Amino acid sequence: xxxxxxxxxxxxxxxGYCSLERAASxxxxxxxxSCVHFVPRRISAANHAISADSGEN
Numbered sequence: 001x002x003x004x005x006x007x008x009x010x011x012x013x014x015x016g017y018c019s020l021e022r023a024a025s026x027x028x029x030x031x032x033x034s035c036v037h038f039v040p041r042r043i044s045a046a047n048h049a050i051s052a053d054s055g056e057n
Contacts, residue, residue: 005017005018008035008038010035010041012039
């Protein structure tokens with residue numbers, strides 16, 4: 001496993017690193033996110049309620 005630093009709001013970003021196991025993802029690169037494996041996280045109402053209760057956003 002490689003240690004690739006990542007701060008994007010991506011499904012593969014965990015604790016500041018990319019957790020993608022292999023390059024098989026179909027990402028959405030854009031002007032804001034240059035990674036070809038970038039897949040944005042979805043924000044659900046349940047996750048928002050939990051982060052609002054814990055004081056995190």
